Amino acid sequence: MKASEEVDILAIFQQLFPQQRISQGKAVCPFHAERTASLHFFKGTDGKPRYNCFGCGAKGDVLDLIQASGRLDGEDLSLLQALRRLEELTGKKLISPKAQEAYQARKRQQEQMQAVYQMMNQALHTHPDAKSLREWLIERHIPPETWERLPIGAYPPWEEIKTWAGKEKIPYEWLQEERLLIGAERDGGKWTGALAFFYGQSFGEISRIKLRPARAKAREARFLGKESIDIGFFGLSHYQPQNGERPLLVEGEFDMLVPWAQALREHGKVPNIFCRSGSAGKTLSAMMALKDLGMGAPILLGDNDKAGQDWEKDLAHFCRQVGMDSSLCSPQGYLPGEDPADIALRLGNIEVFEQSVMGGLRDPFSSYVESSFPQLPESARMPEGLGREACPWLDRYIEFSRKWSPRSYEGFHEACGIWVLSTVAARRISAHLGGKRYTSLYILLISRTSIWAKSTAAKISMDILRQAGLDWLLAPDESTPQGFLSDLCGHLPPDYGDIESNDVRERIKLEISMSGRRGWFYEEFGQHLSAMLKEGGFMAEFRGLLRKFDDHPDSHTYSTKSRGRERIDKPYLALLGCLTPADFQEADRKGGMMWHDGYWARFSLVTAFQQKSCCRDRFPDTERIIPDDLITPLAKWNQRLGVPKVYVNPVFAGNGKDTGRFTVERELETETLIPISDDVFEAFYSYHDALLDLASSSENMALDGHYSRFAEKALRVAMLMASLDERSKGVELKHWARGQEIAERWRESLHRLLEQLTDSVTSSKEEVKEEKVRNVGRKLGNPTATEAKKYLAGMSVSEVQFYLDALVRAGEAEKQLGSNSRGPKTIRYIFQNSEK
Numbered sequence: 001m002k003a004s005e006e007v008d009i010l011a012i013f014q015q016l017f018p019q020q021r022i023s024q025g026k027a028v029c030p031f032h033a034e035r036t037a038s039l040h041f042f043k044g045t046d047g048k049p050r051y052n053c054f055g056c057g058a059k060g061d062v063l064d065l066i067q068a069s070g071r072l073d074g075e076d077l078s079l080l081q082a083l084r085r086l087e088e089l090t091g092k093k094l095i096s097p098k099a100q101e102a103y104q105a106r107k108r109q110q111e112q113m114q115a116v117y118q119m120m121n122q123a124l125h126t127h128p129d130a131k132s133l134r135e136w137l138i139e140r141h142i143p144p145e146t147w148e149r150l151p152i153g154a155y156p157p158w159e160e161i162k163t164w165a166g167k168e169k170i171p172y173e174w175l176q177e178e179r180l181l182i183g184a185e186r187d188g189g190k191w192t193g194a195l196a197f198f199y200g201q202s203f204g205e206i207s208r209i210k211l212r213p214a215r216a217k218a219r220e221a222r223f224l225g226k227e228s229i230d231i232g233f234f235g236l237s238h239y240q241p242q243n244g245e246r247p248l249l250v251e252g253e254f255d256m257l258v259p260w261a262q263a264l265r266e267h268g269k270v271p272n273i274f275c276r277s278g279s280a281g282k283t284l285s286a287m288m289a290l291k292d293l294g295m296g297a298p299i300l301l302g303d304n305d306k307a308g309q310d311w312e313k314d315l316a317h318f319c320r321q322v323g324m325d326s327s328l329c330s331p332q333g334y335l336p337g338e339d340p341a342d343i344a345l346r347l348g349n350i351e352v353f354e355q356s357v358m359g360g361l362r363d364p365f366s367s368y369v370e371s372s373f374p375q376l377p378e379s380a381r382m383p384e385g386l387g388r389e390a391c392p393w394l395d396r397y398i399e400f401s402r403k404w405s406p407r408s409y410e411g412f413h414e415a416c417g418i419w420v421l422s423t424v425a426a427r428r429i430s431a432h433l434g435g436k437r438y439t440s441l442y443i444l445l446i447s448r449t450s451i452w453a454k455s456t457a458a459k460i461s462m463d464i465l466r467q468a469g470l471d472w473l474l475a476p477d478e479s480t481p482q483g484f485l486s487d488l489c490g491h492l493p494p495d496y497g498d499i500e501s502n503d504v505r506e507r508i509k510l511e512i513s514m515s516g517r518r519g520w521f522y523e524e525f526g527q528h529l530s531a532m533l534k535e536g537g538f539m540a541e542f543r544g545l546l547r548k549f550d551d552h553p554d555s556h557t558y559s560t561k562s563r564g565r566e567r568i569d570k571p572y573l574a575l576l577g578c579l580t581p582a583d584f585q586e587a588d589r590k591g592g593m594m595w596h597d598g599y600w601a602r603f604s605l606v607t608a609f610q611q612k613s614c615c616r617d618r619f620p621d622t623e624r625i626i627p628d629d630l631i632t633p634l635a636k637w638n639q640r641l642g643v644p645k646v647y648v649n650p651v652f653a654g655n656g657k658d659t660g661r662f663t664v665e666r667e668l669e670t671e672t673l674i675p676i677s678d679d680v681f682e683a684f685y686s687y688h689d690a691l692l693d694l695a696s697s698s699e700n701m702a703l704d705g706h707y708s709r710f711a712e713k714a715l716r717v718a719m720l721m722a723s724l725d726e727r728s729k730g731v732e733l734k735h736w737a738r739g740q741e742i743a744e745r746w747r748e749s750l751h752r753l754l755e756q757l758t759d760s761v762t763s764s765k766e767e768v769k770e771e772k773v774r775n776v777g778r779k780l781g782n783p784t785a786t787e788a789k790k791y792l793a794g795m796s797v798s799e800v801q802f803y804l805d806a807l808v809r810a811g812e813a814e815k816q817l818g819s820n821s822r823g824p825k826t827i828r829y830i831f832q833n834s835e836k
Contacts (some may be wrong), residue, residue, distance in 0.1 A: 007063045007090055010041055015089050016069045029251055031068060032056035039130035062086065078107075112170050113206040116180065117237075119164055120153025120196050128194035130154035133214040137195075140254060141345055146261040149270065150196040151238045155191055155211055158182065178208075179224050191222065197253045200237030201289055207232045210253070210277070228795065230286055234275035235260070236293075242493070245272045246296040248329075248357060251303050251311050253277065255340035262350040264570030271350060276315065277566055288798055289319040297325035299357065299829055300364065303339040316364035319446075322802065330360040373751040374698070376744070378688035382683070391721040393633050396417070401460045407606035408457035415443050416461040418742070419576040421720040423465065423519025424634055427552070427572035428641040429723045431674045431715070431731065432683070438552045439716045439723075442575040444525060446584075446753060447608035448770075454578040454608075456811055462521055467626045468634040472510040475518040475573075478528075481541035485558055488568045490515025490664070492648065497660050509646040512664060516556075517572040525577030528584060542605060543599065549573045549600045570669065581607075581756045582768075598627055601705030604713060604746045607753040637724050642670035674722055675730035683736050687711045691747075714743035770793065773803040777813060777831045784826050805830045 010022055017030050026037035031053065038055035052059040058068060063082045070077040077085065087094050109331060124130055124147055133154050134144070134157075148177070156164075158181045167177055175181050182191055190213060197210040208225035223231065233249075248271075250256050256275040262269045273783040290298065300315050302308030312328055319326040331343050344353045355568065397417035405413070431437045445454040475487060490512040499505055522528055531539035549571045550554065552668060556568045594600050596766050644667040649659040653710045676684075688711035695707035715731075718739035722731045776791045785801035792800055806831070807813045814830045 003517075007049070007062055007086065007092075009051065010064065012062050012089055013041070013051070014441055016065065029053040029055055029058065030072070031058045032445065054558075080107075097266070101371075103196060109174075110205055112174060113178075115168055115170065116209075117151070117198055117206060119161075119168075120152075120155060121148065123156045124152065124154040127154055127156055127193070128158065133195055135192055136214045140258065140341075142254075142257050142261045143265070148266045149264050150257060150260060151200075151206075151235060152257070153198070154198040155194045155196050155691055157192050171203055178226060182222070182224070188798050197234050198237050199231045199234050201230065201232035202293060203236060206237045210234075210254075228639060228721060230289070231277070232286070232289065234277065235272060236272075239272070239274070245325075246299055247290070248273045248299045248301060249276050249315065250301050250340045251275070251277070252339055252341070255301075255303075255344075258341040259344045259350055259353055262344060262348075262353070266350055271354065287315065287322045287324060288802055290363065291322050291324050291603065297327065299329050299361065301329040301331075301357065302342050304334050304336055306708060308339075312364065326364055327361040328364045329357050330362060331340050331356040332360060334360075373748050374694045376687075377690050377693075378500060380686045382737040382740055387734050387736075387741055390718075390738035391724065391735045393630070393724060394421075394721070396627075396629055397464070400627065400630060401457055404460055404620065405453055405456040406619060407453045409445075409452040409454075409606075411606045411608070411749065412445050412452070412454060412457040414742065414745075415445060415604065415606045416457050416576065418717060419443050419519070419521075419574055420461045420464060420634070421718070421724060422494070422574035424470055424638055425574075425641070425720055425723065426473060426514050426517040426519075427570055428514075428670065429672045429674055429719060430556050431676050431719055433676060433681070433715065436552070437712070437715060437719070438572065439719050440550060440572050441713065441716055442550065442551065442573075442603045443577075444547065444578070444603050444605050445578045445608075446581065446605055446749075448580055452608040453811070455524045458521055458523070458576055458578060464626055464630055464634070465519070468631045470634060470638060472507055473514070473517070473519050475520040477521070477523070481539065481545060483546075484542075484554075485566070485568065488516045488518065489566050489573060490666075492662055492664060495664060496648070497650075499523050505648075509648065510643065513644045513646045513666060514669065516568040516570055518575040520576070522577040524579075526579035526583030526586075528577070529583055546573070546575070546626065547599060547602065581753065584753070584757055595702040596705070598705045601709050605750050607749040607756070609749075609752040633724065636726075640726065641723075644669050666685075672723065672797060674719055675728060677732055679733045680718070680736040683733065683740070684711055684715060686741055687714065687743075700754075701752075703750075706747075710743045713746065714739035717742050769799075773800055774807060774812065777804065777807065777829055780831075782816070782828045782830045784828055788829075807831075 010025075013020070013027065014022065019028075020027050022041070023037065025041045025500050027039045027041075028035060028037055029039040032055055034055050039051060039053045039058070041049065041051050043049055048061045050059065050061050051065055060068070061080060063086065066082040066085050066089075067077045067079075083094055111532050125131065125144065137147075138144070157786070161175065162172065163179060174238045191211050194211040194213045197212070198206050198208060199208045201207040208223055208231040211222045211224065211229070213220055224781065225231075234253050241590060250273060256273050259273055260270050263269060296504065298315075298319060300312045302311040316328070333346075334343060338664075343356065344350075347353045347356060394414070394417045397420070398413045401408070401413040401416060402410075414829060417496070418441065422439055425439045427438050427440070429439060445458065447454055461476070462471070465474065465624050475484065479487065492512070493499075493508065496505075499508075506539045528539065528542070532542045534540065540702075550573075552570075552572065554570060556571050557565060559565045646667075647665040649663045649665065651659045651663055653659050688708075691707040691710055714736065718731050718735040720736060721735045722728045725735075728735070772792055773788065773795075776788045778789075781785060785797050785804055788804065789795065808815050812832060814832075816828045816830050817826075
């Protein structure tokens with residue numbers, strides 16, 4: 001409840017534990033025996049004051065703290081009782097009548113659901129219609145002595161449910177609302193004597209009931225209860241939580257029941273195993289709920305078949321999206337077609353089963369990638385650490401960018417720094433290797449929208465170019481192909497004669513001095529891509545231009561109606577763009593040949609991936625000042641490479657009168673030739689040939705163009721580093737080693753992208769949901785999660801809040817604690833690009 005945001009958690013802790021001393025937001029934890037200050041107090045991303053013990057794992061908000069304190073004294077406080085205790089401690093009225101009414105309604109609902117469970121569990125033991133079910137459970141090694149402790153029952157005839165409800169004073173309307181009476185339907189008799197599985201969304205609470213006829217096929221099942229809530233997890237309603245345990249999630253109810261029955265027989269308590277039924281669907285909100293319950297990183301163990309593997313993969317992605325680690329499990333001897341219940345029965349002992357599970361853990365993402373990302377042969381690898389000192393400027397840039405964009409994917413910092421170097425080089429350095437080689441690079445930052453802060457990292461590189469006085473090398477943010485080409489021709493603006501500022505005139509001259517050479521940051525490259533692939537569209541010409549410019553022709557000529565024939569000398573483009581895997585999926589649909597015609601192969605596709613959840617470090621709260629050791633080397637390098645002088649001369653008529661027109665004279669460009677050492681020459685071909693061998697042995701022909709160009713990309717990076725280093729005499733082996741190291745990271749990124757595209761169903765659904773939340777947020781301007789939910793059918797409030805928080809982390813919105821005349825304060829999300 002919102003009341004927990006309005007109190008001082010430190011003051012409450014001091015009242016609950018007056019003997020404990022708080023120092024710098026830390027205290028000795030009262031919940032376990034330890035002398036060090038392992039209990040930390042902080043403000044969470046949701047604005048609530050929270051605590052967390054790094055010793056015993058105790059954590060939560062102020063209400064959790066009060067409940068934990070009560071348990072030390074033998075009190076099991078409900079949420080409402082904890083709120084009342086908080087009122088006593090603060091002397092404030094925190095519980096509104098509406099909140100109290102909602103709590104009482106929820107309490108009644110749970111009491112009635114618990115009564116339903118008791119009735120159906122008793123029916124399992126004694127009802128004549130459940131005889132076949134009892135025999136079936138015993139065959140499945142789930143004996144009667146365990147049934148009272150298991151979240152199962154038998155569904156009796158609907159007339160008996162009505163009679164029972166009348167005796168228990170449970171309203172008939174409630175039975176109808178919860179959809180517990182299905183006997184009046186034509187197939188109602190089919191469900192009499194069916195096995196009832198009781199699902200829960202939190203410990204001790206029942207949310208839904210799943211019915212399954214005895215000896216029926218798995219797909220023959222039916223859910224009872226309100227359809228507006230998520231089913232939760234089978235087993236949560238009967239589990240007693242313990243700190244620090246990792247839950248084992250299985251796919252089928254019997255995969256949970258069999259080991260539970262074993263554990264109850266052997267030592268009288270249930271294990272940390274739950275079921276998230278594959279037939280019930282896989283949702284992000286379910287993983288969010290599990291995280292909110294404070295459970296550890298889940299272990300995922302599906303059936304040993306294709307459907308089970310898909311179940312594991314989907315849940316692993318959901319875990320990563322909500323910031324939870326997860327592991328897959330490969331128990332020894334797990335045979336194809338088996339399920340976890342088969343393993344438990346074969347091992348015959350719960351402790352052996354748990355040991356088998358914990359002994360077969362693996363990362364859900366790295367294991368898949370290792371097989372799809374072929375390693376270089378030893379002969380093509382560079383000695384470890386050889387390129388460590390190749391580019392101190394890039395090292396400083398990565399450190400600075402990492403500090404000021406802490407939630408960006410690690411590879412984005414490096415890629416943006418290299419794009420800065422490629423932009424400043426501006427075709428002024430070259431090397432001979434079977435013809436002239438230049439240093440243009442096309443780099444795309446790829447990740448799900450808002451999760452890995454692509455734009456935040458990219459904008460740091462733009463700021464550094466501006467501070468170094470080199471932003472005149474940048475192309476306009478957006479442009480049509482015709483406008484883009486016109487800018488590269490280096491024309492004076494029509495109003496040049498009216499410009500009085502010398503600074504503005506000098507900048508125009510700089511832009512003209514190397515007009516055909518530009519760095520281009522395209523933030524919404526996905527939109528550009530969509531327009532470019534539209535058949536007959538005005539952006540379609542870009543596809544050919546980008547391919548041609550990457551080949552570095554001496555010139556490019558084109559013709560327009562207004563200007564006639566025009567020429568761009570020595571075109572050069574360093575491109576940095578942001579897009580999502582969903583953009584690639586759309587591009588595949590519209591123009592699938594881009595993977596095979598060499599278009600994507602010209603790009604370095606830097607794809608966000610991480611074995612753990614994305615970073616949650618916080619941004620600095622001070623002014624960002626770019627250090628001189630990032631600015632000065634770029635400025636000096638630009639001077640060394642040389643900038644052609646431009647002379648703008650007015651044109652006078654024969655009578656000496658100024659015509660208002662101008663002529664432009666430009667000095668010839670300079671070009672620095674960088675020698676390549678013999679060692680680098682050998683290393684280049686060793687790497688190139690090794691990649692060609694890997695490509696030829698792969699069945700994926702989409703890799704051919706990429707693998708044939710990675711050595712070229714490594715060389716371009718090495719040339720940039722060698723040129724920036726004024727003490728270097730050419731491309732040395734240390735520069736090549738660093739370039740190959742970076743190219744290898746880009747090669748792995750390519751494989752990660754292909755995985756995400758292959759596993760596109762889940763990610764594309766989440767992209768669509770996030771885009772819907774973004775659009776609603778921009779439309780409403782400053783909604784709460786509850787207000788936004790009204791426009792988002794099929795999404796829960798907690799799921800909407802998850803996406804809103806993701807947009808806050810990405811800098812697209814801000815959280816604001818707002819007032820609410822009808823109750824406690826609410827969190828509003830203020831959108832920067834609001835339609836209001």
